[in-house]
Amino acid sequence: MGEVVLRVEDLAARFDGRTIFEHVSFEVRRGEVFVILGGSGSGKSTLLKRVIGLYPPAEGRVAILGEAMEGLSGEARNALLRRIGVMWQSGALFGSLTLAENVGVPLEQHTDLPPEARALVARAKLGLVGLADAAGRLPAEISGGMAKRAGIARAMALDPPILFLDEPSAGLDPITSAGLDALIKQLARDLGTTFVVVTHELQSILAIGDRCIMLDKAARGMIAEGDPRQLREESDNKVVRAFFRREVLD
Numbered sequence: 001m002g003e004v005v006l007r008v009e010d011l012a013a014r015f016d017g018r019t020i021f022e023h024v025s026f027e028v029r030r031g032e033v034f035v036i037l038g039g040s041g042s043g044k045s046t047l048l049k050r051v052i053g054l055y056p057p058a059e060g061r062v063a064i065l066g067e068a069m070e071g072l073s074g075e076a077r078n079a080l081l082r083r084i085g086v087m088w089q090s091g092a093l094f095g096s097l098t099l100a101e102n103v104g105v106p107l108e109q110h111t112d113l114p115p116e117a118r119a120l121v122a123r124a125k126l127g128l129v130g131l132a133d134a135a136g137r138l139p140a141e142i143s144g145g146m147a148k149r150a151g152i153a154r155a156m157a158l159d160p161p162i163l164f165l166d167e168p169s170a171g172l173d174p175i176t177s178a179g180l181d182a183l184i185k186q187l188a189r190d191l192g193t194t195f196v197v198v199t200h201e202l203q204s205i206l207a208i209g210d211r212c213i214m215l216d217k218a219a220r221g222m223i224a225e226g227d228p229r230q231l232r233e234e235s236d237n238k239v240v241r242a243f244f245r246r247e248v249l250d
């Protein structure tokens with residue numbers, strides 16, 4: 001097992017005094033595909049935003065690549081955040097830029113690379129996600145599955161050791177979604193990239209997840225942690241079992 005690259009301890013999120021979740025703790029190791037799952041409104045997106053520091057310091061502690069997020073500000077915080085890649089569910093590509101130019105945007109913002117070098121890196125990243133031949137196309141000229149792949153390539157532009165994906169298969173048909181799952185597994189295996197994926201797609205969870213946590217709205221926190229296949233077989237929590245076995249709770 002690789003070293004711990006993300007440590008979350010006793011995290012809580014509250015809006016206007018309403019607790020969304022509390023006592024959330026977990027660790028993610030290098031090269032793992034770690035899934036955050038749970039029903040609608042259980043707080044998955046909120047957890048993701050807290051973990052990557054989009055919200056002001058939350059209750060609890062988060063350490064990324066061994067560095068505590070609390071207390072970091074200004075350039076030190078930005079430097080740490082540059083070391084993670086994020087693909088938001090809503091994270092659309094820039095419509096007027098080609099795929100290669102889209103992937104080049106973070107390189108332009110955060111590196112001193114000259115344009116030719118940026119173009120080379122962008123093409124290499126698109127190659128990693130199987131889009132080498134589409135580098136010159138505009139977002140309007142590609143399918144939804146290709147757009148997700150391009151989004152992953154853009155999130156990988158700065159070679160982050162950790163990639164966060166928010167509902168990557170949302171809006172995709174099952175076959176395209178399975179292709180995206182295969183890509184995530186391949187990138188984790190070949191590049192050693194760590195993935196933290198928010199999803200509630202059972203097929204994806206079972207296909208890609210090395211480990212997962214499950215959030216629950218009623219419990220306002222975690223109700224399961226472990227290998228998703230094992231949870232499906234062995235969990236004695238009825239909400240967890242119902243989710244993994246697609247049973248209706250009475």
Ligand SMILES: Nc1ncnc2c1ncn2[C@@H]1O[C@H](COP(=O)(O)OP(=O)(O)OP(=O)(O)O)[C@@H](O)[C@H]1O
Nearest residue numbers: 015016020038039040041042043044045046047200
């Ligand atoms: N900025 C906010 N202000 C107030 N409440 C919020 C805010 N963001 C989220 N919430 C509430 O927090 C709860 C969890 O929302 P969140 O979007 O994190 O859930 P989720 O598990 O990602 O759901 P989904 O799968 O539907 O996207 C919801 O009740 C939501 O209304």
